[in-house]
Each structure stands twice: as C-alpha cells, then as structure tokens.
Amino acid sequence: MDKPRNQAYEWGEQAEELAADYLRAKGYTVRERRWRYGASKKEIDIIAQQDDTMIFVEVKARTDSDTDPLEAVDSRKMRFLCFAADAYLNEQEHDYFYRFDIIGISGTPADYSLRHIEDAFLPPLMAR
C-alpha cells in the first residue's frame, strides 16, 4: 500500500515535473528522473544533458517565496549529490563535464514562480 501522500509531497512531485518541462523547453535533454545512487534512499531529482555537459538538478519546492532555494541545499546534500554524480558519470561511455543546478519553485501549481540557479556549487574538497 502506498503511504498517505500529503500535500507537500505532492507539490514536490509536481514541482519536479514543472522543472523537467522547463529544462526541456530550454533545450536540455532530460536523461534521468529520481536517479538512485546505489543502495541509498536519496536520489538525484533530475539529470539533464546539454551538449558535453551533464547537469545534475536538485529541485526545491516551496509554498512561500521567502526562502532562497540555494539555502535549502546543505553541505550534506551537496556531498551526496557529488558522490552520486561522480558514480553516474563513471557509468557513462562518453566523458562529460558536470554541472550542479538548483531549481527553486515557489507558490501553488496554479500560480508559481521558478528560479533556476546554474552552476550553483562546486564539489567540496576531498582531502585524505
């Protein structure tokens, strides 16, 4: 049985759909949706491609427009996205450049505003 889906969860799913449409409209190819990295429960919302660049998109949905979507992505999330993206790129035959984008959508399905932050962050340093 499906878990009871609350309003926020549904809005999140809708927002991802809106973001994917937005990216397609921009000319990107959406390669993956909700791509899962290994056994992790976490996922990459959208993986899109534009020429030689693979774009890893985190979608943040908000019912208000006060918070910055960039602030909603913390360093733990960034770390996860980087490791997941690294694994994804290694699976590919072709050698791609990476880019991490954040799309913030706020409002309601009927009346929303979308903000796209390209190249939002770089991978943190891995020093052993």
Place this chain on the structure above:
Amino acid sequence: MLSKIYSAAVHGIEAFIVTIETVVDKGTLFTIVGLPDTAVKESYTRIVSAIKESRVVYPHRRITINLAPADVKKEGAGFDLPMALGILAANENITNPELASCMIAGELSLDGTVLPVKGVLPMAVKARQNGFRKMIVPAANATEAAVVNDIEVYGVENLIQAIDLLNGNSTLQPTVVDTRREFHLHADNFDLDFSDVKGQESVKRAFEVACAGGHNILLIGPPGSGKSMMAKRLPTIMPPLSLHEALETTKIHSVAGKLGRGSMLMTRRPFRAPHHTVSPVALVGGGTSPQPGEISLAHNGVLFLDEFPEFPRTVLEVLRQPIEDRVITVSRAKYSVDYPASFMLVASMNPCPCGYYGHPTRRCTCAPAQVQRYMNRISGPLLDRIDLQVEIQPVAFAEIASTARSESSTDIRARVVKARTVQQERFREEKGVYCNAQMSSRQLRRYAWPDSEGLERLRMAMERHNMSARAFDRILRVARTIADLDGSPGVLPRHIAEAITYRNLDRGTYGQIF
C-alpha cells in the same frame, strides 16, 4: 589525462623538489593527496576562483592531485600556481612539451593575481642543481630567483600571463640579473659611517679589534653615550661579504620572507637588533613549522642586544650553544633542520640599574649590592664567550661640538681586512677555525704566546686587578688580534697591555668600590 608540474618546498634553508601530478577524468570529485596542510587544502578555492577569472573555462571534471614525495608535509600557498597550471595542463588547456624542465611556484589570489612566496632563492638554487632550465615565479620574486644565473626566470603578475607564457603566446622576457656586477656595485654602499661618531676613540678602537678578530663585544656605559649609534655602524667596518656569504645570508632572509619586493642579493652584512622582550624561539628559530630566528637572520653580520641584562635569562642561555657552533639545529620528532648562525654578538648594558655607576659627573644612586646583582643577571658561561668588555664614557661637550672629522669606516675597514688576511693564512691548516676568536687553548699557546716581558706584565695585571683565570685566555686571544692589526708576527707587551684594558668586568673589584 595526466600532467606533471615541478615545484619546490623549503626545508631549513634548502629546497627540495615537489612533483605535482594531476589527473583529470570522468567524475566530479576534487581530491588532493600527498600530505597537504591546511593552506594547501584551501588552495582549491583560490585555484577555482583564479582560473574562472582568467578567461579559461574551469574543467568541470574529476580532478585528482598528488603531491610527491608523499611522506613530507606540504606547507604554504606556494603550490597554488603550479596546481592551477597542472589542472589546465591535464585538461589540455596548456600544451607545452618543456613543462618537465620548468619549475613553478606562486600563490594565487581570488582574482588570479600571483602573489609572492617565501624561499624562492633556495628553490632557484635547487632548480639549477637539478638541471631545470626555466622558472616561473611571482613577479615580486623574479629578481630574487634571477640571482641564480644560468636559468631562465620569468616573473608573472597573474595566472593569464603564466598560461600564455607556457602556450607560447607571450612576449614576456626573462628577468636577468648580472649577479656579480650587482654584487660589486652595491657591496660598499652604506648610508652610515664611523666618521659620524664624535670622540669615543677608544671604543672605536675596541670595535676595530673586535671586527678584526671576530670577537664578541660587550659595551658598558651610561644612557646616551652612543652605544647603539656605534653598534649600528659596525657592519661598515667588517670585511666585505664574499659572494658565497651573501648568497647564504640572502637564502636565510628569503626563507624567512624578509626580502622585500624586487630585492636581489643582500650585499651588506645584516644588522639585527631584537628587543629585549624577544622570545627564545624568535631569537634562535623554531616554531611548529620551523622558521629561522634573529640569530640566523644575523648570519654573517651583527646581532645587537641592547639592554643586555634586561633579556630574560632563558633567552640569553639559548644563545650559548649557537655562539660556539655557529649553527642552530631545530629538532622535531620527525625531522630536524639546521639554520646557519655565524654572527658577531654586540651587547650593550648600563653599568648599574640607575645607569650612572662610574659616571664622571653624576652620582650613582644604587647600593653596591644592587650593582652586583645587575651584573649577575648575565651568567658566567655567557660572559665567557664575550672577549671584549669595554666601558664607555659619555662624550664631552668639546668633542660633540668639534668639527674635526674622525676616521672614516673605509680606513678602519682596510686595517680590519688586512688583519683578517693574516689570520686566514695562519689558520689555513686548522679545521673550523677562521679567526682569532675561534682559537682553542692549545692553539693560543701555539700562536699567541707572549714573550717573557709580556707574560710578566700579564701576571702583574692579573694580580693587581684580581682577575679570574678565564680572563687569561681571553686576554691572549685579543692580544693576538691586536698584534695582527699591528702587523706584528709575535705578541708583544704593548699588545698585552691593550688587551688588558678590554677586560673591565674581570676586575674582581667591579661593583664593589666607588
């Protein structure tokens, strides 16, 4: 793709080669391995920002950097530039088949400007030893590196210049320094001169003797008698630096980051005057990542300690070993570094806490016990390493107002150089001895033994002034130098007589009568 860039790190005052290997391939992670310290880890931020500011697209791919040798801790920001160029070379933004014969060092700022780094001179020396043909260094360090000839040195202002240079799109010319010419041009260039000092002829003479024999000297005199003034002029009468000495001294200053922008070889002997609040580590060198201290910065020059008894005892006692060995070893659990520290010690002090003990016109307000206690702050073993102890009197008005020009530094120096030449000849066969001050007791007996009349005079003086036994060796040593200045092969009674006057503190009565 893999790129290899060569850089260098400093250990003591010598550099060692660090190979920076960079691989760019599939993925997103940015990794630095090979024992980087915090400053090296932080270079990631600077490199990314600098590359983005430099009209070059930062490669958004997996970047792995290895700093070899992997077992030595890499410190400082000097790897920023080579790492940035390594990334670009691995990403094929830079294609230059001669990268392997090029040594690169420099710190990057966020806007891509290349900032100066410490220790460029020892790096250049190492680069030449290892057959590198080119060096890319910060523009501010270019002349410093160019002191080492036979290697093409390019000083770059920013990352773009470095990229263009390596890609052959640059008209940047190598920095050329004619080291020998520069050296000889500036060698005798002083803004101070002993002729500025009015009166004080006996003290000037003591300085001349000290320089001629490499003796340490202690000045005892009331405030305002010109102790510091004369000490500052001491480098002007010391023998000129040899090119080798100049290089060694410059290296130390380079490692300590004390050379200014665009400086070349240090052609004058250094004069270091640390304040008496100096810590033991600041004086002799050390710290978690060891840095040379004041005694090493004074290498081949003068270390002037004003208000000698005010220095904490712990600070003074650490001086004893480097004065003997002329080198200081800073030891850590994993390694130790040597810093040369061959300096002439010039100390000055007041005769008593109030400053007027023995003053011709003013009354000393100290109790005899106070004077004694003040003297006792300097330990015997340390005092033992100071051959000349000279009392200095304030200058009389007639002498200050006098317009008669006193002897110039050049004239005094000529005599000093002559005396030094005699000593070089004498100690040619003796290992590790270069001047009279370094003679052992056995060598004293061989080279500085006076005739019977001289011995008799020495015996009388020692009895009259109640001198200690250790004064005996000191007097002979100084007498030898005075004889050398005199051009005399043997030590004559008059040389002994003069030497005795430089042992004020050995008079057992000092501080007891007056």
